Amino acid sequence: xxxxxxTPGDLMxxxxxxxxxxxxxxxxxxxxxxxxxxxxMMAGETxxxxxxxxxxxxxxALVPAxxxxxxxxxxxxxxxxxxxxxxxxxxxxxxVLVAGGEKMxxxxxxxxxxxxxxxxxxxxxxxxxxxxxxxxxxxxxIYMERFGVTDKHLGMIAVKNHANAVKNPYAHIQxxxxxxxxxxxxxxxxxxRLYHVxxxxxxxxxxxxxxxxxxxxxxxxxxxxxxxxxxxxxxxVQEREDPAVLKSVQIAAKRAFGMAxxxxxxxxxxxxxxxxxxxxxxxxxDIGFFEKGKAHLAYEKGETTLTGKLPINxxxxxxxxxxxxxxTGVAQVVELIWQLRGECGERQVKDAKTALSCNFGGFGxxxxxxxxxxxx
Amino acid sequence: xxxxxxTPGDLMxxxxxxxxxxxxxxxxxxxxxxxxxxxxMMAGETxxxxxxxxxxxxxxALVPAxxxxxxxxxxxxxxxxxxxxxxxxxxxxxxVLVAGGEKMxxxxxxxxxxxxxxxxxxxxxxxxxxxxxxxxxxxxxIYMERFGVTDKHLGMIAVKNHANAVKNPYAHIQxxxxxxxxxxxxxxxxxxRLYHVxxxxxxxxxxxxxxxxxxxxxxxxxxxxxxxxxxxxxxxVQEREDPAVLKSVQIAAKRAFGMAxxxxxxxxxxxxxxxxxxxxxxxxxDIGFFEKGKAHLAYEKGETTLTGKLPINxxxxxxxxxxxxxxTGVAQVVELIWQLRGECGERQVKDAKTALSCNFGGFGxxxxxxxxxxxx
Numbered sequence: 001x002x003x004x005x006x007t008p009g010d011l012m013x014x015x016x017x018x019x020x021x022x023x024x025x026x027x028x029x030x031x032x033x034x035x036x037x038x039x040x041m042m043a044g045e046t047x048x049x050x051x052x053x054x055x056x057x058x059x060x061a062l063v064p065a066x067x068x069x070x071x072x073x074x075x076x077x078x079x080x081x082x083x084x085x086x087x088x089x090x091x092x093x094x095x096v097l098v099a100g101g102e103k104m105x106x107x108x109x110x111x112x113x114x115x116x117x118x119x120x121x122x123x124x125x126x127x128x129x130x131x132x133x134x135x136x137x138x139x140x141x142i143y144m145e146r147f148g149v150t151d152k153h154l155g156m157i158a159v160k161n162h163a164n165a166v167k168n169p170y171a172h173i174q175x176x177x178x179x180x181x182x183x184x185x186x187x188x189x190x191x192x193r194l195y196h197v198x199x200x201x202x203x204x205x206x207x208x209x210x211x212x213x214x215x216x217x218x219x220x221x222x223x224x225x226x227x228x229x230x231x232x233x234x235x236x237v238q239e240r241e242d243p244a245v246l247k248s249v250q251i252a253a254k255r256a257f258g259m260a261x262x263x264x265x266x267x268x269x270x271x272x273x274x275x276x277x278x279x280x281x282x283x284x285x286d287i288g289f290f291e292k293g294k295a296h297l298a299y300e301k302g303e304t305t306l307t308g309k310l311p312i313n314x315x316x317x318x319x320x321x322x323x324x325x326x327x328t329g330v331a332q333v334v335e336l337i338w339q340l341r342g343e344c345g346e347r348q349v350k351d352a353k354t355a356l357s358c359n360f361g362g363f364g365x366x367x368x369x370x371x372x373x374x375x376x
Numbered sequence: 377x378x379x380x381x382x383t384p385g386d387l388m389x390x391x392x393x394x395x396x397x398x399x400x401x402x403x404x405x406x407x408x409x410x411x412x413x414x415x416x417m418m419a420g421e422t423x424x425x426x427x428x429x430x431x432x433x434x435x436x437a438l439v440p441a442x443x444x445x446x447x448x449x450x451x452x453x454x455x456x457x458x459x460x461x462x463x464x465x466x467x468x469x470x471x472v473l474v475a476g477g478e479k480m481x482x483x484x485x486x487x488x489x490x491x492x493x494x495x496x497x498x499x500x501x502x503x504x505x506x507x508x509x510x511x512x513x514x515x516x517x518i519y520m521e522r523f524g525v526t527d528k529h530l531g532m533i534a535v536k537n538h539a540n541a542v543k544n545p546y547a548h549i550q551x552x553x554x555x556x557x558x559x560x561x562x563x564x565x566x567x568x569r570l571y572h573v574x575x576x577x578x579x580x581x582x583x584x585x586x587x588x589x590x591x592x593x594x595x596x597x598x599x600x601x602x603x604x605x606x607x608x609x610x611x612x613v614q615e616r617e618d619p620a621v622l623k624s625v626q627i628a629a630k631r632a633f634g635m636a637x638x639x640x641x642x643x644x645x646x647x648x649x650x651x652x653x654x655x656x657x658x659x660x661x662d663i664g665f666f667e668k669g670k671a672h673l674a675y676e677k678g679e680t681t682l683t684g685k686l687p688i689n690x691x692x693x694x695x696x697x698x699x700x701x702x703x704t705g706v707a708q709v710v711e712l713i714w715q716l717r718g719e720c721g722e723r724q725v726k727d728a729k730t731a732l733s734c735n736f737g738g739f740g741x742x743x744x745x746x747x748x749x750x751x752x
Contacts, residue, residue: 035606042420044491044494048498049494049498051447051449051741054448054611054741057741058608064624064627066458066606066607066608070446071427071429071445072429072443082442082444083463086459086468087462089468090465091465115420119425119426119427122388122424228468230442230443231441232442235431236434365434
């Protein structure tokens with residue numbers, strides 16, 4: 001991947017750079033690629049460009065490989081990895097490149113917030129002016145009232161993720177913060193303050209997928225996709241039985257664990273989709289790592305730090321690694337591949353054998369969860 | 377599918393209607409769907425909406441099925457069908473809905489022409505003001521100079537496609553035309569006149585995919601996807617060895633025929649991507665139906681009419697069925713399914729057993745070809 005942040009290159013520059021790095025890291029030969037999948041949410045709106053997958057195939061000389069763009073809002077990356085995986089599993093393709101990228105910092109902040117809001121329900125939510133931070137704020141309020149979560153807990157999550165990002169050269173914000181500092185930061189969407197909300201980032205990430213047999217020819221440390229689960233939910237949050245329950249996360253997790261033949265106890269490290277810090281709690285609970293409404297207690301005990309029982313967001317998460325929408329799901333996978341291969345340097349989780357990524361689309365109406373394990 | 381044209385509904389209305397019709401026509405049960413793929417090129421730009429696949433899952437009550445949007449410019453439909461097919465072939469999903477839709481008539485014509493141009497090379501083509509009709513015009517000029525094609529030949533293609541559309545209740549333009557009429561129509565991009573260029577259409581289409589075993593439970597006339605081929609080419613037309621040769625079409629066709637174990641001689645009916653009438657000639661040649669530079673001679677003899685040797689664009693093609701960009705590739709497949717099942721009424725090709733669709737993206741930098749056959 002490339003470092004997330006405010007990057008000088010345009011979307012194609014970023015996608016090309018991340019892709020070429022992935023191909024090089026995999027020791028793969030360009031001629032071997034049958035297909036590429038590109039995750040991107042809004043190149044048409046922010047870069048006035050469509051069909052970016054075809055463009056990338058040309059740019060990095062993978063022509064005549066098949067090329068498709070996959071879009072699923074902020075879960076585009078997870079969806080692209082899934083479709084690349086299914087394409088290899090179908091037997092149609094031997095080698096697939098999956099890249100995700102988003103150029104977000106060229107537009108004004110208000111424009112970007114609006115563009116991201118276009119994933120909400122067009123007539124039940126968007127027209128009434130709802131934004132994603134507003135939804136995050138409402139979820140945080142419910143968590144505070146119902147489960148006793150405080151802004152101190154939200155701050156603890158940010159502190160952990162920033163601390164991890166300091167050790168990640170690819171992170172957008174490589175700067176530590178304190179719980180007190182987070183509590184004094186500006187209000188974004190009550191009760192969410194600046195340090196409870198992810199930044200707007202440019203970025204790109206890529207992975208190479210192939211059968212396990214083929215992978216073993218490239219490396220003695222291939223990572224296996226053990227399972228994938230994806231699920232949608234009712235789009236309009238107000239129509240859900242309980243707005244604090246992320247049903248798409250529950251079902252996607254159940255599907256992924258089912259395919260992998262594993263349980264939450266098998267997971268050594270996880271990347272969750274903390275676009276808002278409260279989401280890290282809710283996802284960790286709905287995946288099944290913690291009881292509903294209890295995750296924040298584990299954070300009090302430091303259970304999700306690098307040396308805790310279950311390190312979460314070792315990359316820095318969306319909060320500090322950054323959130324380049326279409327790239328995020330792929331960047332999560334990159335971090336976990338590095339963790340499983342022991343390539344994470346200072347932020348390495350000791351002896352990580354099995355990992356889980358949760359890429360959350362819309363406001364929980366489409367979630368993609370992958371489970372990875374060492375393939376050696 | 378729904379009738380293409382200037383429709384009153386918005387994108388979600390169209391996608392929902394086409395999807396519900398497909399599910400009903402397949403005698404399928406909503407609960408059985410594991411996933412949906414939605415082909416759409418530019419909902420963000422024209423409808424200010426993203427993540428439309430998640431939205432459709434909710435709108436037609438397929439939640440919690442997985443949902444992804446696939447974008448490949450005007451070949452988005454072909455790409456979505458391919459990915460739905462590979463997902464079923466992988467064993468991950470039993471039942472998949474593939475829908476394609478585009479709302480194009482709300483924007484001004486100039487805006488639409490610009491938005492479609494965003495699929496050209498961003499720095500080598502788009503910035504210089506190239507549009508797709510201009511590219512079509514240049515290809516037509518080469519065809520005229522090199523192969524002796526005249527505007528009369530282009531008119532013959534339009535006349536055939538309009539005649540077919542008169543018999544297709546789903547076509548945008550259900551009106552016959554004459555060769556003389558086409559030659560007097562307004563100039564769009566020299567030498568292309570109005571009747572050599574497809575209209576801007578709203579539209580949606582959908583198909584249900586599952587394993588053959590499962591399909592036989594729903595119908596005694598299941599259609600089998602025998603092969604699929606997709607290929608990219610260099611994006612910038614000026615960089616291609618020969619601008620008159622559609623390499624992506626050649627390679628996609630070779631791949632599709634290879635998977636299907638068939639040759640051009642097996643094809644009884646085809647839907648080609650005639651965004652500009654000259655493309656129908658070039659594709660028919662590069663697929664291998666005719667020698668390069670000779671297709672127009674077959675048109676002189678009426679070989680591609682409904683009663684000819686190889687009926688092409690029985691739906692009316694992009695020229696008269698219409699071109700609702702993201703929907704087009706799916707609409708091609710719908711027409712061929714109906715042809716193979718003998719459900720095309722007045723435009724039915726007698727005893728059609730094997731069919732081919734060619735969905736052309738960019739200006740030939742990403743083509744998806746499917747081959748279908750009777751599954752009974």
